[in-house]
Amino acid sequence: xxxxxxIRPNLTNYDVIEILERELREAEKRIFKKTILAVSAGVVxxxxxxxxxxxxxxxxxxDYAAEAMRKSFEAERAVHIIxxxxxxxxxxxxxxxx
Numbered sequence: 447x448x449x450x451x452x453i454r455p456n457l458t459n460y461d462v463i464e465i466l467e468r469e470l471r472e473a474e475k476r477i478f479k480k481t482i483l484a485v486s487a488g489v490v491x492x493x494x495x496x497x498x499x500x501x502x503x504x505x506x507x508x509d510y511a512a513e514a515m516r517k518s519f520e521a522e523r524a525v526h527i528i529x530x531x532x533x534x535x536x537x538x539x540x541x542x543x544x
Contacts, residue, residue, distance in 0.1 A: 525537070
């Protein structure tokens with residue numbers, strides 16, 4: 447507690463209230479600074495966690511994407527083979543309609 451003025455030996459209620467209000471304002475400032483620091487630290491930790499998580503799983507995600515593309519090309523090739531074998535030419539008819 448910082449005394450900005452000398453405390454008189456005979457304190458009045460007004461003096462006590464003034465001192466308490468000043469201390470409360472200082473305490474509020476300290477609490478506000480600590481809260482801002484805690485929230486900022488939380489945001490930084492969250493960003494760090496997301497960054498590390500994405501970087502560690504990027505190879506797995508890339509492998510899944512490559513596998514999905516390969517399977518889609520195989521499926522498209524199989525549809526073409528079935529369409530040619532059946533002689534229906536549904537794919538060509540569908541392209542002509544659009």
